Amino acid sequence: MSLFIIEAAVVGLKEALKLWVVWLVMSAYLKDMGSPRLIRAFHMGIALTIALFAVSFAIASDPYVRTVLSRLTGYTFFVFFISSIAALLESTGTRLFAGLKPKEGIFRPVIALSTVFYFSPDIIGSSMFIRELSEMKGAYAAVYLSGFAGFALPFLLTALTLYKYRGGRTAAIAAIAPYFGTAQFLLFLSMVKLLGGGVKGFAEFSLIPMVQRGVMKFFHDFVHQTFVFLMVPDHPLLATTVWNFIGIFFGPNIAMAASLFILLAPPLLFLLKGATSPRGGTATPQGATGPGEKGAERRKLMASVRADRRKKAVPVVGFIALILIFYFSGGTGEVSRLYNPKPKPVVEDKGVIIIPLTDPTMDLMDGMLHKFSFAAEGKTMNMLIIKKPDGKLAVCLDACEICPPEGYGQREAHVVCIYCMTPIPVETLGRPGGCNPIPLNASITEKDIRVDVAEIIGKWQKVGGAGSVE
Amino acid sequence: MTGRKWFYHVLTSALRQRKGRVAVAVLSVGIASTVVVSAVGLSSGIRRLLGGELKAYGANMIVSKKGGHIDAAMLDALKGIAGIEEFSPQLYSPVSLNGLPVGPDGQVEMIGMTGAHSLNVSGRFPGEGEVLIGADLRAGLGLKTGDSVKLGGSVMTVSGFVETGGPEDKAVILPLPSAQRLTGLEGKISAVLIRGRPGTLDETAKVIASVMPDADVKTLRQVAGAEESFLRKIELLLALVTVVVVGASAISVSSTMSATVLERLREIGLMKALGGTKKGIGRFYLMEAVIIGAGGGTAGFLTGFVSAQAVSKGAFGSYISMPVYLVPVSIVTGLVIAVAASALPLRAALIEKPSVVLRGE
């Protein structure tokens, strides 16, 4: 239970930190733009978001909604990422929006709405998550409290320190401002999303796995459709070779490499372009102009242009470093932090699968996750069995209705869907729908568990993602 | 990027001009990082050798009897114990080899085993009338596969060699029944090496002790524990030496850097007159320190590596594998010493007013 309290605090803290950090950089960025009205529009957006946040606590947590919100978070990341690329190209001279001159007045509502759009999926998802945590026995008030405490902490700290030293705030903003042009700012926003956008507590810290899986799915669908379209000939030898070839594209390694490429290519391109773009032009050409007014002034100008360009490259380099760090330590590591035992194969006995409660090698009542695999109709169907805190045994398929069946891992009091990283509290197992593992009707005797084979095959139809990855 | 390249051009010119001083500084830093690398490498490498003897068999428990032998019949009792995954009975006894004085009393250790398990054998495990020779003995006696050796009173053929870095290198290995016959200790064994299921060792040990009441049952921890405390003492000593050497090196580098800064006080005054800021000027000298530190650190890694291996081979008889992180550790040590040592004199010099410095002519 104390784990839930900590999780709630961490989630609250994470959301508040996002708000706080974006506010700081936004102020630095807008300071150069000079318009106080834009800053006010931003504050209004924040106020709206916090209002939505408060309201969202009244909405019951629903796995479908959470999945949708999680997708929305992913989409906002991509929106800001793409616009940052557009801004990057713009800033290095590629004229994309030549001729587009938006009216001044349109910026304020755009900023307010974008702010809401940016923050609310995360915040609502997180509030739902906290609410779900709080529904655990006896943890109600404590969880909510710690969630709010985590949320309030950065603001309290800021109020105590920066505002006490007023100069501190302006100095901080002035120091940050030269590093963030429009492109850097948008990239920063998308990075904050990417690295802190998960709405599922501990199990999902960053969105990088989501990006990876999005790419994987995209490749899968694209390549599959292409080959179907091309109507691969029926020759058995050719078919096997072709399917093996396709298998390469489905492999996780290509998808991981592709997702890393997608994330890194634009910032790297920006750095490259920035390094080679023509020198800041002034009246006099480069070269032997001799000492004199023109010489020294020209050098000063060039030096300041260079310094500015170097400053603007710093956030980009930082993001690249962060992506790499998270990618190679967090992204795939999360899955390995889950306890995922290898399924033991079981066979049927007159249409029933019988699994003893204890045998020399295992004890189903030990509170750990147990998995069993059953082969039927050319597919491998996995089941999971785990003892719930109330003493009853949960018997389910190792798959849910929404995601491709990559199975579940266990983390303390949750089982986590490995595909979408949604944590399901063990206590709630047996409920159907959403990302819950599909429950099975099983008869539990003193010695064993009995499940009808027909039940397994029947329920497996419900598994998401068409039941198998080819 | 003429600015960056020119900066390094100036730096290298400055360093080239003071080759002697720079060499001394690099040497000091190198010595310090050598010691650091050796100390860390040794202590981590030796840790891995800990319990290596038992680990070579994949065992994590050992059953023996102080001052006596265990009846082989007891082995049956072990078969039923749940926590035991595998066990290997062994018989140890000194025998004379070839009638030659090889060991301290003219004898070598003989180990009787039931199989090669996870030993590093070149050739094959001996059968009836054959023997496996340890690597050190092979070198010492110039033996080849197929040679005949006289063991105790019998002649055996060499079937292969074994190298583990442990005591096996100086021993001969026979199949257990042959060993028992050779020593007249039929039906007896000196020890049983056991691989118990990890996580249940203590319970398994209790069960074994209850089944074999006369025997000593030790888990790897206990065997290694004695070595562990010894290792700790060594580590403390190493740490002490390291601290002293690093301190001495820092002082040496510091005095070199101070002398340098003093010589170049005029340069600093000039740069200030040219309008250089403390940061800009400091960058020059700090980068020199960085280059010295990195250079010394890299060289220190190489020498540290070599010296650690030398110590390990000399003291413990085998080479150790050194962790990769020692490379950055060495470089960082060099950098820290060089930069820290130059920071203080540099700061003092930068504070001086240019007119004071320039006037002192």
Add this chain to the structure above:
Amino acid sequence: MELIEIKGVYKEYETAVALRGVDLVVGSGTWCSVVGPSGSGKSTLLNIIGGLDSPTKGQVFVDGADLGALSEDALARFRRERIGFVFQQSYLIPYLSSVDNVMLAQYFHSMPDRLEAEEALRRVGLAHRLGHRPGELSGGEQQRVCIARALINSPRLLLADEPTGNLDRENTRLMLELLKRLHEEERFTIILVTHDPYVSKWAQRIVTMEDGKVIKDEPLYY
């Protein structure tokens, strides 16, 4: 406001008093000599004008900037953008070539530019000495490098402290001719401290100092 305005400047050390209440105004473009016996405080005055030293009392305005009010970094920036120095000792970095020495001044100002530095050295007649180290140059050539270095960032003010002190008569004349040519082309202000009457007569105005005070201040007419 004139280029240089000094009011009531005192400079005291623990053991001596170098300046006792100096007032001076120098207009832009003037070549001004400061003469006096040694110990009269002329070098001190020069250092204070250049921001290399600060007065114990008094105000110093150079090119509109109140030197006393500037932070150390601002002072450094002021120096590198508006002032060039030439000293009696050439103070060149011994392990760098002439070009590199000039580029050093560029480096602290903004960024080094080899072509510009080479052109500057050509202008002072050292086209054939670009790659030489100071040790390989004569006294006169060394001072010419210093002049190139002092002027590379187009300062408005050139401060020279006994620049010809180590040169023989011929080289002194050559150097002063060079300075005169550059002065006419670039129109910067020169304040040249010397104890050599021959050198002082090249200026447009002579300020005489003694015992830390200005005792005479007269223009020269050609």
